[in-house]
Amino acid sequence: MPRIVSARVIVTSPGRNFLTLKITCDDGTTGVGDATLNGREMAVASYLSEHVVPCLIGRDPHRIEDIWQYLYKGAYWRRGPVTMTAIAAVDMALWDIKGKVAGLPVYQLLGGASRDGCMVYAHANGTTVADTIAVAKAEIAKGYKAVRLQCGVPGLASTYGVAKPGQRYEPADADLPAESRWSTERYLRIVPELFAAAREALGWDVHLLHDVHHRLTPIEAGRLGKDLEPYRPFWIEDPTPAENQEAFRLIRQHTTTPIAVGEVFNSIWDAKHLIEHQLIDYIRATVVHAGGITHLRRIAALADLYQVRTGCHGATDLSPVAMAAALHVGLSIPNFGVQEHMPHTAETDAVFPHAYTYTDGMMHPGDAPGLGVEIDETLAADYPYARAYLPVNRLEDGTLFHW
């Protein structure tokens, strides 16, 4: 029986911070798991190093479910983003090991491919409606069949999802949290304009998505959904904060625009009510923040009973390890919907050589045994950790608001 002999946390910052857990077995087999929790990375590093790693040494890496239950139930303190990200990292690494030992890509262990590839959505953002549409055209020219549109809100100095001119979009950009300002009224005026112009310019053969980023009340979200209905968005994401899940019933009463929720969820319990009451259409819980492959599959299986499909989070703060794991899950489950895709920088891709590929709007995890991603530790060491926070958001009168 193989044994785990070491587990190490590797922090690297090739343009942004990533945390990776690397598990090694006594026969030399290794597995990697993403443990990145944007803006709170070192809390997970400490949770893993101080509290999880000592419990892994000597265990049989093939007992993935048992180790998952051990870390979840055994901690007594359940759930929460730090705990569930740490468990996710272990879980991904163990699936990686199992695949390498079997000589099979992880998706084969999960039941095999249910489709040819995973449809992914690109990001198009710009300061103005015209700039955003120009970027969307360029993404469609690369083959993307689905594009998320975010544009600057006139009158606001910066807007969620919109890059500073000439830069890539990367929200965790400051040693202490930057502060932005928000106006719901201004926002609700521009988004329908953006979608009207986008349909006019881009036509109807592309899926258009939008992220509200938790900023509306339920009735405001109902209004946005209704205003966007003529343009048939694929979804509006996180229309309102999801702590009070009954709020989504109010949105549903007012609009048939599909709703996607869950990138901040970390367990099936966060999603259960929304799914069982069919208050959402897409669940965005992600492999790295929601307990790994083992737990994401459980969430997807529950969602499948209610015709809710997956639309997993995939921003750049999810490392290539998480991206690979998401694609293995996405390829295998019956109720895959779409996968977010924000390509990483060349520096990040070099630190994490991977087997997954993009062709014509679809991604495939590749057929390398395991997850098909490694970490180049020598290169990783060239990029030391640099503290970086997500911004905070205030209303125009200074009231602290949702970011």
Ligand SMILES: O=C(O)C(=O)C[C@H](O)[C@H](O)CO
């Ligand atoms: O990609 C998205 O939909 C996001 O909302 C991105 C998040 O703001 C980001 O991952 C926070 O770390």
Ligand SMILES: [Mg+2]
């Ligand atoms: Mg989002």
